[in-house]
Amino acid sequence: MWGALVAGFRDSSLIIAIKVSLIRLLIAFAIALAAGTLLGLLIGTVPVARRALGPLALGLQTLPSICWLPLAIIWFGLSERAILFVTLMGALLAITISVSDGIQNIPPLYLRAGRMMGAKGFRLYWEVMLPAAFPSIISGAKQGWAFAWRSLMAGELLSVSTGALGLGQTLMRGRDLNDMSMVLAVMAILIAIGVIADRVVFDRLETTVRRRWGLAGA
């Protein structure tokens, strides 16, 4: 396995695979974060939207994201966009639900203080509700990232022939070539990236935000 790792990094095939997968992930995640936050705001603040979309979001959340792949392939063909779509759908609903929960759990005191100071409409959304819900948005993003990562791998595994070779496709090729050390090497990289993203990026962000927001013990 070490040999495969070293060789992969030396001929940069693994580095390219990591880059390809991470770029896909970042694009899909960024879109999911923006769309999920907007949807969450909508569900969290507009009662009609809550009744209409809330149960739908919860229901779709239980659907494993790879189930979107057939739909994605019909819509987009066996293309880059199909993989992006599956990844996006994996993250979107987790983020939406976290944000809408966060909005509904904002202490009413903040909203009253904001209204008392004349904040309404867009300003109330942007300067009071969104920051007040920020800790939930971070938690949602963390969850969304994990879901997106899994969905991406599933998508890549099942569409080997598509576009540039990401980590999932490299893993599948390892299987095809019966190359155990390659398979293990890719799995090690997947775990490493997952741990780094979770511990280093999201946990830190979450701790900082929770402390600042006065949610953690001093």
Added chain:
Amino acid sequence: MSLAELTPQKLNSAPARNGHAPQSAPITAKLRLDGITMTFSSRQGRVEALRDVSLTIHPGEFVCLVGPSGCGKSTLLNVLAGLIRPDSGVAYKDDKPITSAGPDRAVIFQEAALFPWLSTVQNVEFALKHVRDKRERRQRAMDYLQMVHLGRFAGSYPHELSGGMRQRVAIARALALDPDVLLMDEPFAALDAQTRDLLIDEVQRIWLATRKTVVFVTHNVLEAVTLADRVVCMGARPGCIKEEIPVTLARPREVESPDTARIARTILDNLQDEIAKIAQEESDYAEADRARNGDTHAGRILHPTSGTMGDGI
């Protein structure tokens, strides 16, 4: 900062707009409550928080609402703030009906209600969003922070401040709105006695400098007498106004002076009936509760003397 430094210019010359002390200005109502009735539903049934309450507050007047817990004094304040709507009756400011919350009526809540994601100075700046120039906005926010002696803590976040400091930031933020009216809802109830006395001095000093119209809700009669031109005593079940007592002691007043203590004593005596009534009701309820549960545990008896009104006296 001494009292002398607290010039009207520093306060955006608000006093000029608000007129002078109520005696010299033509007496018109700054705030008027007309037949306010408000009922809440709870598990114990419907509670009449306010019944047909009418009250007039003059420009530049400092009015304290006191009364036992549950007399609807905070509800009354929230009606004035436009944060809740009464079931019937109308609240007016400058003879215009109050329909929503707005920066012309700044509220200081019992918890400071600062935004934790903003630093102290940014919290004050939130109230100054109409100032387009960023540097000027920062400067004005700093002026208000210095007014409450917190200039040194401009960069701190709310969770790094003590309760008293947070409440002072809330006062600075409210003043930064340059409101017509300051509505204070038991702002010092959660503070220790020393901090509270300090803040009472501070509020008095600021009021003397700005002469804003203030409505101040408290359950602490001594606090009320120290600050108010007029103490409005409320009774409970249903919430209503029992008595209005003008306080004409010279300012600045000391919290612990014999004069304030004497007047506070009188008010407390008057309110004693109300307190007793509530205590009786509560112990009746506890009695019924015990009878229902067949529980004779002594700890559940409510003592009639443990009402909140005795606080600080």
